[in-house]
Amino acid sequence: MRGPFASYLRRATGDDVRAGDARSTEQYVLDLSWMLDYDARPGLTSPGGKAVLDVRESTLRTAAIHR
Numbered sequence: 001m002r003g004p005f006a007s008y009l010r011r012a013t014g015d016d017v018r019a020g021d022a023r024s025t026e027q028y029v030l031d032l033s034w035m036l037d038y039d040a041r042p043g044l045t046s047p048g049g050k051a052v053l054d055v056r057e058s059t060l061r062t063a064a065i066h067r
Helices: 012-019 033-037
Strands: 007-009 028-031 052-057 059-066
Touching: none
Parallel strands: none
Antiparallel strands: 007 028, 028 052, 052 059
């Protein structure tokens, strides 16, 4: 995988499953939670959080979003 967010993409860990962020270690997590410390401009949603992704038919698909 390449691109600006590829370095934040990782396999879900047992800790992610125990915390309730992911259902299994077969999923992937895009963790941008460090961005939650940044303010957004008025009217915009603040950046950050975790996206949990499933692999279906060789494609990553969003399974959950956690803020």
